[in-house]
Amino acid sequence: MPLEKAPERDVLQSVNVCLDVLLSVAQTPDVRLTEIARSLGETKPRILRMLRTLERRGLVRKSDEGTYRLGTTAIVIGTAASTQVDLVRIANPILEEVGQKANETTQLRIIDNGESLCIAKFEPMRDLRVQAMIGRRRPLSAGSYKVLLAFLHPQVQTQMIPEVLPRLTKRTITDRAKLIAELDKIRNQGFCVSYGEVSEQLVSVSVPVLAFDGSVIAAVNVGAPAFRTQRSDVDRFILLLKDAARKISAGLGW
Amino acid sequence: MPLEKAPERDVLQSVNVCLDVLLSVAQTPDVRLTEIARSLGETKPRILRMLRTLERRGLVRKSDEGTYRLGTTAIVIGTAASTQVDLVRIANPILEEVGQKANETTQLRIIDNGESLCIAKFEPMRDLRVQAMIGRRRPLSAGSYKVLLAFLHPQVQTQMIPEVLPRLTKRTITDRAKLIAELDKIRNQGFCVSYGEVSEQLVSVSVPVLAFDGSVIAAVNVGAPAFRTQRSDVDRFILLLKDAARKISAGLGW
DNA sequence: AAGGCGGTTACGGTGTACGTAACACTCAGG
DNA sequence: CCTGAGTGTTACGTACACCGTAACCGCCTT
Numbered sequence: 371m372p373l374e375k376a377p378e379r380d381v382l383q384s385v386n387v388c389l390d391v392l393l394s395v396a397q398t399p400d401v402r403l404t405e406i407a408r409s410l411g412e413t414k415p416r417i418l419r420m421l422r423t424l425e426r427r428g429l430v431r432k433s434d435e436g437t438y439r440l441g442t443t444a445i446v447i448g449t450a451a452s453t454q455v456d457l458v459r460i461a462n463p464i465l466e467e468v469g470q471k472a473n474e475t476t477q478l479r480i481i482d483n484g485e486s487l488c489i490a491k492f493e494p495m496r497d498l499r500v501q502a503m504i505g506r507r508r509p510l511s512a513g514s515y516k517v518l519l520a521f522l523h524p525q526v527q528t529q530m531i532p533e534v535l536p537r538l539t540k541r542t543i544t545d546r547a548k549l550i551a552e553l554d555k556i557r558n559q560g561f562c563v564s565y566g567e568v569s570e571q572l573v574s575v576s577v578p579v580l581a582f583d584g585s586v587i588a589a590v591n592v593g594a595p596a597f598r599t600q601r602s603d604v605d606r607f608i609l610l611l612k613d614a615a616r617k618i619s620a621g622l623g624w
Numbered sequence: 625m626p627l628e629k630a631p632e633r634d635v636l637q638s639v640n641v642c643l644d645v646l647l648s649v650a651q652t653p654d655v656r657l658t659e660i661a662r663s664l665g666e667t668k669p670r671i672l673r674m675l676r677t678l679e680r681r682g683l684v685r686k687s688d689e690g691t692y693r694l695g696t697t698a699i700v701i702g703t704a705a706s707t708q709v710d711l712v713r714i715a716n717p718i719l720e721e722v723g724q725k726a727n728e729t730t731q732l733r734i735i736d737n738g739e740s741l742c743i744a745k746f747e748p749m750r751d752l753r754v755q756a757m758i759g760r761r762r763p764l765s766a767g768s769y770k771v772l773l774a775f776l777h778p779q780v781q782t783q784m785i786p787e788v789l790p791r792l793t794k795r796t797i798t799d800r801a802k803l804i805a806e807l808d809k810i811r812n813q814g815f816c817v818s819y820g821e822v823s824e825q826l827v828s829v830s831v832p833v834l835a836f837d838g839s840v841i842a843a844v845n846v847g848a849p850a851f852r853t854q855r856s857d858v859d860r861f862i863l864l865l866k867d868a869a870r871k872i873s874a875g876l877g878w
Numbered sequence: 879a880a881g882g883c884g885g886t887t888a889c890g891g892t893g894t895a896c897g898t899a900a901c902a903c904t905c906a907g908g
Numbered sequence: 909c910c911t912g913a914g915t916g917t918t919a920c921g922t923a924c925a926c927c928g929t930a931a932c933c934g935c936c937t938t
Contacts, residue, residue, distance in 0.1 A: 378680070380677075381680060382638060382673055382674065382677045382894085383894075383895095384636060384638045384639060384894080384926075384927095385639060385642045385674065385677045385678070386677055388636070388639045389677075389678075389681050389683065392701060393697075393701070396701050396704040396708075397704075399704075399708045402884080403884080404884060404885080413927080413928060414884090414885075415928070415929090416926085416927065418885075418886075419634060419635075419926080419927090420636065420639065422634050422635065423634075423635045423639045423640055424639070426635060436885075439709065440704055440709065441705070442736065442741065442743050444701050444702060444704075444705035445709060445743055445758065446647075446650065446741075446759035447646060447650050447694065447698050447759075448700075448701055448702005448703055448705055448706065449702055449759065450650040450694055450698075450702075450758075450759060451694035451696075451698035451699045453653075454650075454653045454694045455685075455694065455695065455696060455698075455699060458699060480696065482682065482696065487696065487700070489696050490699075504699065504703040504704075505700035505701075505703065637925075637926095638894090638896095638925075638926085656916090657915085657916065658914085667896080667897060667898090668916075668917085669895095669898090669917085669918085670895085670897080672917075673895075673896090690916070
C-alpha cells in the first residue's frame with residue numbers, strides 16, 4: 371500500500387494548495403511562477419490559476435517583471451489578526467516592557483507544526499541587537515525555546531521530539547537522552563538558559579507561559595549577545611520574563 | 625439572458641469563496657459558521673469545509689463556543705506583507721513623522737474595488753483623537769479622500785463615480801455635477817480639505833501621492849477634530865502632507 | 879537557426895467538492 | 909415532556925470545476 375498522501379479528510383486540496391502558494395510568496399518575496407510550482411511540486415498552470423485568483427483579490431501582486439509579492443489585502447487580514455489573536459494582543463505591550471527594561475530583543479514563540487514559531491517580538495533601539503522576525507521557525511530542540519517541549523505532557527513530548535536532532539551550532543544538543551534529561555531539569559527550575567545553541571555568541575533565556583491547567587501556551591524569550599551578558603544579567607532576565615509570563619497568563623483570563 | 629455571475633475567467637471559485645470566508649472572519653471576529661454562510665449566500669457544509677481547511681493551516685481558529693477568529697498564520701502573512709508592499713513600508717515612518725508634527729491621526733489610503741481603503745496609519749498619543757483602522761473602507765466620493773478621484777484619468781474617473789452618491793452626513797456631496805466640479809478644483813490646487821463630509825465635527829486634509837507619470841498611487845491624510853483646528857493648522861497640515869507625499873514618491877524610486 | 883526557459887492558452891476527462899437530505903444536539907416555550 | 913427552531917455535523921451520489929497534457933508564444937543565449 372502506498373503511504374503517500376493521506377488525503378486529510380475534509381480538507382479542500384484546492385484551498386490547501388492556494389495557502390501553500392500564499393505562504394510561499396510570504397516566505398520569499400519576488401518569487402516567480404515557475405519557482406513556486408517547482409518548490410511545491412505542482413504544475414505551472416495550476417499555480418498560475420491560483421496566483422491569478424489571489425491577485426484579483428489583492429492577496430498578492432504581480433510586478434512588471436513577473437515576480438509576485440504579497441498585496442494590500444494581506445496587510446488588512448494581518449493587522450486584523452493581530453487584534454483578534456488574544457495571545458499576541460496581550461503579549462505585545464508586555465514584550466515591549468520587558469524589552470525596554472532588558473534593553474535586548476524579546477520574542478513570543480508557540481509550538482506550530484512541530485517547530486517553534488515566532489508570533490510577536492520587540493527589538494530595542496540599539497546599534498547591535500539580536501534580530502527577530504515574526505514567522506521565523508526554529509527546531510524545538512535547540513536553544514532556550516525548548517521550554518516549550520519541557521512543559522508538554524510527557525507522551526506528546528516524546529512524540530514531538532524527532533528521531534534525529536538537527537545541529538545548528540557545535541553546542542546544539544543532538545542526543546535524545548541528553549535532551550530529555552535537560553528537559554527534566556528545565557521543568558524543575560521553571561526556565562531555560564541557552565548559550566550559543568542556535569547561533570554562536572548568542573545567549574537566550576526563555577520562560578513558559580502556562581494556562582490555568584498548567585499546559586504550556588507559549589514561551590517568552592530574551593536574546594542577547596553573549597559578550598555583554600553577565601551572569602547577573604541572565605538572572606535579571608529570568609525575573610523579568612517570569613513576571614511577563616505571569617502577566618500574560620493573567621491577561622488571558624487566568 | 626441572465627446577468628448574474630459572470631464567472632470571472634480563470635478564477636478558481638473554490639479559492640475565491642475561501643478568501644471571502646477569510647475576509648468575513650477578519651471583518652467580524654467571533655463569527656459563527658451559519659452567519660458566514662448566510663452573509664455569503666453559501667451552504668453550511670461548504671463553509672464548514674472551508675473553515676476546516678483554513679483552521680488546519682492556522683489561518684483561523686475555532687473557539688470552544690464554536691466561533692471563529694483569525695489565527696497565527698494570518699499574523700505571519702500580514703507582517704510579511706507589511707515589509708513586502710513597498711508603498712506601506714516606505715510610507716509608515718513618514719506617516720508617523722507627519723502625525724507627530726501635526727499631533728493628529730494620519731492615514732494612507734488607496735483605491736481598492738471602487739472604494740478608498742486604509743492600508744497604513746498613525747495615531748498620536750493623545751486623549752482625544754480621530755480613530756483610524758487599517759482595512760476600513762470609505763466611499764471615494766466623500767471626505768478629502770476624493771483626491772484619489774481627482775487625479776484619476778478623466779475616463780476612469782467618471783467610470784469610478786457611482787450613479788448615486790452615498791450620504792454619510794448632511795455635508796456630503798451627493799450631486800454628481802457638483803462633485804466633478806469640486807474634483808476639478810482639487811486637481812488644480814493639489815490638495816483637498818473636507819469639513820464634516822464623512823463624520824460630523826471632523827476636518828480632513830488629503831494630498832495625492834503621484835507616480836512618475838502623474839498617475840495617482842495613494843493619498844496621505846490628516847484627520848482632526850474641527851473644534852481645535854484653525855485655518856492656520858489646516859495650512860500647516862497641507863504643507864506637511866505635500867512634503868510627505870513627495871518623500872513617499874521619492875522613496876518609491878521617482 | 880536552434881535550443882532553452884519563462885509564461886500562457888486550449889481542451890477534454892476525471893475526481894473533487896458540491897448540495898440535498900437527514901442527523902444529533904441545545905435551548906426556549908408551551 | 910414534547911415540540912420547534914436554532915445550532916453544527918455527517919453521508920452520499922452526481923455534476924461540473926479544475927486539473928494536467930500538450931502545444932504555443934515570446935524572449936534570451938548559444
